[in-house]
Amino acid sequence: MQLRTEPFVLNIGPVHPSTHGVFRMRATLDGEVVVDLEPVFGYLHRGIEKLAEERTYSGVIPLTDRLDYVASITNNLAYVLAVEKLAGITVPERAEYIRVITSEMQRIAAHLVSVGSFLNDAGAYFTPFLYMYRERENIVDLFDMLCGQRLLYSYMRIGGVSQDLPDEFLPALRKFIPHMRSRINEYDWLLKENEILLARAKGVGILPRETAISIGASGPVLRGCGVKWDLRKADPYSIYDRFEFDIPTGIQGDCYDRYRVRVEEMRQSLRILEQAVEQIPAGEIRGDVPQLVRPPAGEAYAHVEGPTGEVGFHVVSDGSIAPYRCHIRAPSLMNLTALKDMIVGWKVQDLILIFGSFAITMGEVDR
Amino acid sequence: MTTSLLTTEVAKQINEHLPGAVVETTDAAILVNGNSLLDVADFFKNTAGLDFDYLTTITAVDYYQYFEVIYLFVSMEHNHSLVVKARCSRENPSLPSLVSLWRSADHQEREIYDLMGITFEGHPNMKRIVLWPEFQGHPLRKDYL
Numbered sequence: 001m002q003l004r005t006e007p008f009v010l011n012i013g014p015v016h017p018s019t020h021g022v023f024r025m026r027a028t029l030d031g032e033v034v035v036d037l038e039p040v041f042g043y044l045h046r047g048i049e050k051l052a053e054e055r056t057y058s059g060v061i062p063l064t065d066r067l068d069y070v071a072s073i074t075n076n077l078a079y080v081l082a083v084e085k086l087a088g089i090t091v092p093e094r095a096e097y098i099r100v101i102t103s104e105m106q107r108i109a110a111h112l113v114s115v116g117s118f119l120n121d122a123g124a125y126f127t128p129f130l131y132m133y134r135e136r137e138n139i140v141d142l143f144d145m146l147c148g149q150r151l152l153y154s155y156m157r158i159g160g161v162s163q164d165l166p167d168e169f170l171p172a173l174r175k176f177i178p179h180m181r182s183r184i185n186e187y188d189w190l191l192k193e194n195e196i197l198l199a200r201a202k203g204v205g206i207l208p209r210e211t212a213i214s215i216g217a218s219g220p221v222l223r224g225c226g227v228k229w230d231l232r233k234a235d236p237y238s239i240y241d242r243f244e245f246d247i248p249t250g251i252q253g254d255c256y257d258r259y260r261v262r263v264e265e266m267r268q269s270l271r272i273l274e275q276a277v278e279q280i281p282a283g284e285i286r287g288d289v290p291q292l293v294r295p296p297a298g299e300a301y302a303h304v305e306g307p308t309g310e311v312g313f314h315v316v317s318d319g320s321i322a323p324y325r326c327h328i329r330a331p332s333l334m335n336l337t338a339l340k341d342m343i344v345g346w347k348v349q350d351l352i353l354i355f356g357s358f359a360i361t362m363g364e365v366d367r
Numbered sequence: 368m369t370t371s372l373l374t375t376e377v378a379k380q381i382n383e384h385l386p387g388a389v390v391e392t393t394d395a396a397i398l399v400n401g402n403s404l405l406d407v408a409d410f411f412k413n414t415a416g417l418d419f420d421y422l423t424t425i426t427a428v429d430y431y432q433y434f435e436v437i438y439l440f441v442s443m444e445h446n447h448s449l450v451v452k453a454r455c456s457r458e459n460p461s462l463p464s465l466v467s468l469w470r471s472a473d474h475q476e477r478e479i480y481d482l483m484g485i486t487f488e489g490h491p492n493m494k495r496i497v498l499w500p501e502f503q504g505h506p507l508r509k510d511y512l
Contacts, residue, residue: 042497049482050506213420213443216471229443235369299395301424301439301450314426314437325507327426337473366497 005031010348014043018121018352021362025355032347037340041333044366052326057083057293058158060326065152067311067328068364070113073106074306075364076156079326081237081302082313083158087295092284095160096239101173101276102146102155103238103304104269108180109139110307111262111269114220114359118259119191121356122200123349128191135183138176145169158293160286173277181270188263201256205342205354208253215337219309220261221358225253231305238304242279243272255357262359292321308332308359328367332360370447371395377417377449384410396437396450404453405463405489411440411449412468418442419449422469425476427483429509434460434485455485464490482507 013024022043028036048067052060064079065072077099084091091099116132140150145166147155155162191197207217212225222229230247232240248264250257295317303312309331316325335358343351378392381399388403399407411419419440427436438451455462464487465472476487477496484505487493495502504511 042495042499045497047506211470214470215473216422216469227443234443234446299437303423310423312424314424314439316428325426325428327424329424329426333474333478334471337470 003031007035012351014040018356020117020356020360021365023360023362023365025351027343027348027351029348034343034346034348034351037343037351039336039339042366044362046367048367049326049328052323054322056321057295057323058291060323061156062152062154064313064328065154066363067330067367068110068306068308068332068361069151070361071106071110071307072152073102073155074304074311076154077103077238078302078304078306078311079313079315080156080158081304082300082315083293083295085302086298086300086315086317087158087293089159089289089293090287091160091238092287093239093281094164094283095285095287097276097280098161098165098285099156099238100240100243101273101280102143102153102161104272104276105139105142105173107269107307108266109136111266112136112139114307115259115262118255118353118356118359119197121352122197124196128187131187135180138180142169142172142176145172157286157289159289160284164285170277170280173273177270177274177277181267184263184266184270192260192263197259198256200350200353201254201259201357203252203254203256204346204350205255205357206253207338207342211338211341212253216334217309217338218331218334219305219307220258220265221309221335223247224250224258224261226251231303231310235303237302243275245269245271255353258357258359294319294321303329306331308361308364309335311364330364330367332358332362332364336360336365368446369441372417372447372449374449380414380417381407381410390454396452398452398454401453401455401462405465405468407451408438408465408468411451416445418444420444422465422471423448425465425472425479427479427485427507429483429507431457431509433457434483436462436479436485438465460485461488462486463488464493466490481505484508 008029010027014022024040026038027034048063064075067075112132116129119128209225212222226249228247245268248261297319299316301314303310312329314327315323318324374392374397378389378397391398419442421441423441424439433454436453441448481495
């Protein structure tokens with residue numbers, strides 16, 4: 001005898017601990033199984049693209065912090081790269097190194113948050129989360145030393161960075177790298193073959209390779225499907241072509257693969273940091289850029305590999321002091337395109353885990 | 368390094384297959400006729416040598432007289448990219464949807480519809496994405512406010 005239940009609509013969010021911000025999912029359930037899902041966006045829409053049109057080019061930088069607020073440095077970088085491309089500004093060598101160092105620190109910090117909250121969603125309540133945040137604290141302290149900010153750095157400037165590294169920064173970073181490496185090894189040893197994590201995440205929420213490319217997925221979500229595509233290698237920006245590192249990829253694109261890719265990426269970021277700290281030259285940290293940048297009329301698109309994927313800015317100039325149009329390519333929004341396909345057929349508790357494995361930030365999805 | 372394809376060469380290829388589709392070619396982009404956008408996109412995706420499998424970005428700009436929609440195509444196989452533009456009038460802001468070819472157009476076209484007010488014909492779910500359904504107007508238009 002087959003038991004049939006009536007479809008039941010379960011509203012998850014917008015305010016719910018596992019939605020990583022304010023996101024709403026309208027799930028239709030048959031018993032415990034999800035049969036339909038409708039994502040509802042927009043609860044954090046602040047109209048950043050419109051706000052950017054009435055500010056000077058430098059004035060937009062603080063807005064970019066508020067996109068993916070756990071990775072504000074990479075957002076800053078994508079924006080200033082677009083403006084520099086548009087205005088033809090070159091960046092001094094030392095500033096390029098500082099940009100790479102801060103971007104990789106930011107990647108580790110953001111992945112720690114992603115991994116911690118993913119394990120939270122998997123049911124390991126707050127223990128991994130606490131330790132990940134403890135390690136992240138070291139990076140936040142380094143940023144504090146650098147620019148006096150702990151979350152929204154606004155550290156990049158058009159043509160360079162806002163201030164030089166303080167004397168105590170590089171010694172502290174040198175100490176941090178081996179410390180972080182041993183911590184990643186320790187957590188990985190505890191979690192990699194953890195039976196509960198394997199049972200919950202392996203084979204769950206598979207995103208096929210073709211679908212991932214079709215939906216424009218990027219970052220660990222794309223690489224988890226086995227696609228070797230990282231903008232730091234595929235289209236090197238800044239000075240990423242000078243460093244040696246690998247692109248970790250997953251095998252089948254399930255939640256576990258996405259988690260593994262993030263852990264491996266932290267190791268690779270440490271490798272880049274190690275090389276950058278050794279190579280960084282002395283010199284200027286900002287090119288000769290006027291206070292009020294007026295790029296010639298035209299348009300430019302620049303992208304960087306952020307912790308969630310390809311962060312891109314399409315900036316259109318009409319020759320005035322404010323951007324005529326500033327479009328933001330948000331990787332989280334694109335990654336969520338196939339959310340329904342991935343969740344339908346799984347149970348409610350898997351829904352939370354699959355959604356958590358994307359590690360989205362709502363500030364970026366809604367803008 | 369992702370190489371930008373030479374727009375003149377691609378425009379020549381398009382003209383051979385779809386005469387009249389290309390309106391204008393600049394160094395940075397190819398401007399195509401809105402009516403043949405879907406055919407051009409199909410040609411991009413299914414032509415050996417082009418193989419654009421990844422639609423990175425779609426965005427729209429309001430130039431008062433017309434709207435310009437900008438598409439950035441990337442081929443992961445060959446690691447090359449191309450910018451294509453299409454225009455539509457203010458009176459009839461509508462273009463064909465590319466969701467049938469690349470699903471990444473789904474959320475992006477909805478966003479353009481929401482904020483810029485351009486309708487994409489053939490989109491399976493053409494409704495507002497970040498603003499609420501009752502919202503009046505399209506905020507990213509230059510005449511809003």
